[in-house]
Amino acid sequence: MALRVYKEPVLKNPDLIAAWPGIGNIGLIAVDTLRKAVNAEPFAEIEPWHFFYPHGVTIQDGELVDINFPKSRFFYKKLDGKDTVFFVGEEQPAGGRKGYEMANLILDMAALMRCGRIYTAAAAVTTIHHTAKPKVWAVPNNPKLVDEIKQYPNTILMSSIDERGGQGNITGLNGLLLGVAQQRGMEGICLLGEIPVYVSQFLTPYPKASRSILDVINHNLGIAPDLSKLDEMDQGVEQNIERFYTMIPQEMRDHIDQLQQVTQAEQENQDKITDEDKKEIMQHIEEFFEKGGQED
Amino acid sequence: MTEDNLHSPFLIVIWDHEVGGLRRGIVESLDEKLKLQLIEEIEPAEFFSFSGVEVKGNVIQFPMSKFYSCPNPNIFVLVSHAPSRAPYEFLTRILDFAIDQCGVKELYIAGGVVTSIAHSSPRRVFGIVNRPELKKVLEQCDVHTGMDYQTPPGGGTSLSNFLLWVAMTRKLAGCTLWVEVPFYLANHHDPLAAAQMLRVLDTRFNLGLELHQIEHETQKLSANFQELGNQNVEISRYLELLERGIMLSEGEVETLTKEVSHFLYTKE
Numbered sequence: 001m002a003l004r005v006y007k008e009p010v011l012k013n014p015d016l017i018a019a020w021p022g023i024g025n026i027g028l029i030a031v032d033t034l035r036k037a038v039n040a041e042p043f044a045e046i047e048p049w050h051f052f053y054p055h056g057v058t059i060q061d062g063e064l065v066d067i068n069f070p071k072s073r074f075f076y077k078k079l080d081g082k083d084t085v086f087f088v089g090e091e092q093p094a095g096g097r098k099g100y101e102m103a104n105l106i107l108d109m110a111a112l113m114r115c116g117r118i119y120t121a122a123a124a125v126t127t128i129h130h131t132a133k134p135k136v137w138a139v140p141n142n143p144k145l146v147d148e149i150k151q152y153p154n155t156i157l158m159s160s161i162d163e164r165g166g167q168g169n170i171t172g173l174n175g176l177l178l179g180v181a182q183q184r185g186m187e188g189i190c191l192l193g194e195i196p197v198y199v200s201q202f203l204t205p206y207p208k209a210s211r212s213i214l215d216v217i218n219h220n221l222g223i224a225p226d227l228s229k230l231d232e233m234d235q236g237v238e239q240n241i242e243r244f245y246t247m248i249p250q251e252m253r254d255h256i257d258q259l260q261q262v263t264q265a266e267q268e269n270q271d272k273i274t275d276e277d278k279k280e281i282m283q284h285i286e287e288f289f290e291k292g293g294q295e296d
Numbered sequence: 297m298t299e300d301n302l303h304s305p306f307l308i309v310i311w312d313h314e315v316g317g318l319r320r321g322i323v324e325s326l327d328e329k330l331k332l333q334l335i336e337e338i339e340p341a342e343f344f345s346f347s348g349v350e351v352k353g354n355v356i357q358f359p360m361s362k363f364y365s366c367p368n369p370n371i372f373v374l375v376s377h378a379p380s381r382a383p384y385e386f387l388t389r390i391l392d393f394a395i396d397q398c399g400v401k402e403l404y405i406a407g408g409v410v411t412s413i414a415h416s417s418p419r420r421v422f423g424i425v426n427r428p429e430l431k432k433v434l435e436q437c438d439v440h441t442g443m444d445y446q447t448p449p450g451g452g453t454s455l456s457n458f459l460l461w462v463a464m465t466r467k468l469a470g471c472t473l474w475v476e477v478p479f480y481l482a483n484h485h486d487p488l489a490a491a492q493m494l495r496v497l498d499t500r501f502n503l504g505l506e507l508h509q510i511e512h513e514t515q516k517l518s519a520n521f522q523e524l525g526n527q528n529v530e531i532s533r534y535l536e537l538l539e540r541g542i543m544l545s546e547g548e549v550e551t552l553t554k555e556v557s558h559f560l561y562t563k564e
Binding site: 049050053054055056057058059060061062063064067068095 | 381383384385423424425426427428431440441442443444445446447448451452453457458460461462464472
């Protein structure tokens with residue numbers, strides 16, 4: 001279990017941004033898009049065999065020449081606004097202990113690079129409509145960051161979400177990394193891009209939420225990279241979702257379309273839809289998907 | 297690596313889960329000839345889940361990883377269940393014992409590969425090596441060694457090839473040996489597959505194995521298929537198609553597997 005460092009870049013007070021695959025691949029797409037857009041260079045990786053089972057082998061003329069593990073790589077970029085370290089994991093380790101060990105290795109690298117802050121990025125499954133612009137839920141590991149977060153664009157705190165009262169769970173390493181960072185005295189913020197609950201069931205990427213996360217990260221880093229490829233991807237996914245949407249029975253669509261009112265009401269700060277209404281809508285949607293997408 | 301190394305310690309690994317009941321077929325024959333002595337066990341708590349036990353062949357199974365030795369020839373045998381957690385550490389533990397305690401110089405991992413051959417067809421054995429010079433050794437044992445393969449996305453890797461790779465990182469020469477098992481015998485004992493694997497090991501290590509028991513089982517299996525074919529015209533036709541090298545449809549494969557399983561379970 002070790003870090004493999006190819007070179008040690010000298011960075012000035014960088015931030016570290018980490019992501020893994022997850023619902024809608026929202027965090028991974030956001031971080032991978034940004035590191036590609038700024039041409040970040042790989043400089044280190046976590047040795048995989050302690051954490052993962054291999055995905056495959058390459059055999060040539062009867063000889064085992066390679067075995068393929070999920071990669072967990074670090075990249076860096078000296079940016080005008082702020083130097084940045086990216087961590088991109090192709091898979092999350094199974095089991096809490098291995099997750100904890102990986103979190104510590106990532107933070108070892110963050111300490112080595114003298115990172116001032118850790119960001120993680122993931123999905124927030126919620127009752128919005130797919131035509132709405134996803135908000136970003138920001139969860140800090142230090143209360144002193146709350147005031148700063150209130151200045152972020154299109155961003156809310158857990159306490160702003162009616163039924164949550166500032167409480168909730170962040171599953172997997174996106175949360176664990178920041179918990180371990182807190183223990184090690186490092187500040188961090190988890191950025192969760194909203195995804196409609198019914199879209200989260202489609203197993204489709206949701207780049208629109210990745211875009212919302214990147215708006216926040218770019219705001220903080222003071223950069224404006226070209227994200228046209230992400231926007232193109234978003235358009236393609238949007239078309240697929242719309243196509244699927246037309247295949248859903250009308251009665252179900254009527255339920256889902258009520259979520260448009262939820263979004264509008266929240267945006268206009270009105271109270272057109274109650275929590276009871278939301279619960280009922282969600283119940284219908286969940287029942288629909290539990291039946292494998294077949295209406296009675 | 298061949299003649300000079302014949303007195304060097306070798307390790308033969310056989311997983312309990314191998315298709316065609318290979319573990320039973322191979323280990324029983326080796327034990328009969330070599331009188332295997334238990335020398336070491338890997339403590340299971342670290343590598344296996346104890347949330348319950350598996351039941352196989354009507355009997356409760358408990359995970360085990362046992363090393364056996366036989367002084368002449370200088371061979372060690374590991375018979376083991378596959379770990380349910382920490383696979384890399386488990387494989388490292390195996391090699392720690394094999395290399396550091398036993399001085400093992402070559403590794404042979406025996407396994408089965410499910411193919412669309414008929415039960416009456418000769419079984420081929422394919423070999424994958426982690427050092428090119430080992431190919432010649434295997435070819436002298438009638439092992440096919442020219443395979444090209446790239447795991448397709450989402451395909452996964454066998455524990456055997458994972459062990460072979462870990463051995464490579466430890467500079468231990470080794471190979472995985474894959475004997476063909478007809479798909480409809482994957483969950484049953486395939487004596488022909490076990491016999492063919494034993495012939496390879498016999499040639500490689502000059503074991504002087506006697507395969508009377510396994511040949512008797514082969515005859516019994518052949519008689520069972522004869523009886524099944526007489527009882528069921530559809531199954532007889534499927535088997536005939538396979539013997540002629542003609543692929544079956546998905547539905548035919550399912551029917552054949554189900555009918556063979558049902559018949560053999562009543563016989564076992």
